[in-house]
Amino acid sequence: MNVHIHIVTDSTAYLEQQWLKDHPFVHVVPLTVHFPDLVMEDSIENNDLFIEKLGEMKELDKIPGTSQPPPGKFVEVFTPLVEKGHEIVVITISSAMSGTYQSALNAAQVVGKDRISVIDSRTTAAAQKFLVEYAASASLEGASREELVSLVEKKKKLIKLYLLPDSLEYLRRGGRIGKAQALLGTLLNIKPVLKINEEGIIDVFDKVRTRKKAFKRIAEEIPENAVRVTVGHFKGEQYISEFKSIVEERLSREVELYEAGPVVGTHGGPGVTGVIFEIPEK
Numbered sequence: 001m002n003v004h005i006h007i008v009t010d011s012t013a014y015l016e017q018q019w020l021k022d023h024p025f026v027h028v029v030p031l032t033v034h035f036p037d038l039v040m041e042d043s044i045e046n047n048d049l050f051i052e053k054l055g056e057m058k059e060l061d062k063i064p065g066t067s068q069p070p071p072g073k074f075v076e077v078f079t080p081l082v083e084k085g086h087e088i089v090v091i092t093i094s095s096a097m098s099g100t101y102q103s104a105l106n107a108a109q110v111v112g113k114d115r116i117s118v119i120d121s122r123t124t125a126a127a128q129k130f131l132v133e134y135a136a137s138a139s140l141e142g143a144s145r146e147e148l149v150s151l152v153e154k155k156k157k158l159i160k161l162y163l164l165p166d167s168l169e170y171l172r173r174g175g176r177i178g179k180a181q182a183l184l185g186t187l188l189n190i191k192p193v194l195k196i197n198e199e200g201i202i203d204v205f206d207k208v209r210t211r212k213k214a215f216k217r218i219a220e221e222i223p224e225n226a227v228r229v230t231v232g233h234f235k236g237e238q239y240i241s242e243f244k245s246i247v248e249e250r251l252s253r254e255v256e257l258y259e260a261g262p263v264v265g266t267h268g269g270p271g272v273t274g275v276i277f278e279i280p281e282k
Contacts, residue, residue, distance in 0.1 A: 005139040005148055006086050008077055010069065010100050011042040012093045013128040014261050023136050027077050031093075031100065033262045034065040042066075042263045050262040051235060051270060066263050068100040074107030082112050087145045090118040091131050091152060094200030097124060117149045119156075122200030126230045126258040126276040127161045158227075159278045162205065162218045163194040164243075166236065166271025193217055215243045218275055219250045226251070227278040232258035235270040243273050 003025040009015070011030040020026060031042040035053045040046050057064060074090075081088055090108070095101035101120045108116040121128045131152050138148050191214040195205035208214040222229060231247055233240045240257070247255050264272065 003139050004086060005143065005145055006081050006088050007132060007135050007139060008074070008088055008090045008104070009128065009132045010092050010098075011261065012098075012100075012124045012263050013091075013132050014044055014125060014259065014264075015129060015132065019133075025139065026132065026136050027081075029069045029073050029077055029100075029104075031069060031098065031263050032067045033266055034067060040262060042261050044259055044261040046262055047235065047259075047265070050265055054265070054270070064266055066098070066266050068098045068103050071103045071106040071110065074104050075110055078107055078111040078116060082115050086115075088116045089135055089139075089145060089148045089152070090116065091121050091128065091135060092118065093124045093128060094122045094196070095120045096122075096200040097202070115145075117145055119149060119152050120200065121152075121156055122198065123156065123159065123161055123196050125161065125260050125264055125274070126232050127156075127159045127196070129258070130159050130228065130230075130276065130278065131155055154281075155278070157198070158281060159276065160221070161196045161274060161276045162221060163196075163202070163268060163272060163274040164191060164211070164214050164218065165194070165268050166239070166273075167269050211239065212242070212246075215246045215273075219247050222247065222250065222275065222277050223279055224251060225280050227280055228256070229275065229277040230256040230258045231273065231275050232260055233271075233273045234260040234265040234268060236273045239271060239273050243275075247275060 007026045009028055011028055033040045033042060078088060090104045092101040092104055104118045108118050121131055134155050135148050135152055138151050191208050191211055192204050193206040193208060193214055194202050197203045206217055208217050231244045
């Protein structure tokens with residue numbers, strides 16, 4: 001496959017293995033999850049092991065740590081591509097959530113910033129995946145690096161992501177809310193609906209009683225003419241069918257299904273669900 005512009009992203013896009021095999025010019029640099037006795041690559045193939053280790057951490061009332069790739073990991077990917085004459089577009093997880101964007105920038109300075117463009121997606125998970133897929137398609141069509149950057153910058157403003165954690169415990173353990181707030185929310189069955197804002201920061205969008213009402217509240221935000229809609233989860237198999245049905249009923253069409261991995265699971269907790277959609281361009 002003779003493609004001039006290669007795409008580099010990080011593991012939080014959770015691209016399917018078959019898709020990556022079909023697009024060998026797309027490269028993934030993994031984040032890592034750190035347990036007391038294990039460093040794990042962020043990959044959906046590690047989801048079951050992650051859940052097992054997470055159970056051990058629960059007794060300590062802590063969550064594992066997550067780390068961005070060091071610049072050297074990006075250098076390892078960039079160097080052979082630039083030496084072969086390729087240009088590179090990098091699409092990373094939101095810089096407000098991870099230092100991955102800065103690592104990629106630092107690596108680009110080392111290898112050759114005149115041939116590498118680094119984009120802060122201001123998002124993560126399936127929303128980041130959408131951007132990578134758009135960039136890959138444009139690269140196949142022969143777009144220039146400048147055209148790819150322009151496309152991704154335009155698309156990232158149109159793609160929205162809403163999240164519903166199953167429990168407030170992981171937000172508490174991660175220091176995002178206090179213990180009393182988590183306890184009160186659990187007792188009252190309050191479900192915080194979260195949204196990634198335009199700065200790439202996770203905000204509380206709404207607070208709803210019961211999961212079903214939260215699913216319906218999120219579905220209300222999806223325009224009927226949304227270009228593309230995906231419902232996703234991390235170990236939320238017990239909830240995702242209901243959520244998918246609610247979204248499909250609102251839109252009167254089927255939507256895609258997406259599975260996230262350990263980094264999302266670390267911060268959102270098992271059972272976190274979400275919806276990702278693209279609004280039409282005005």
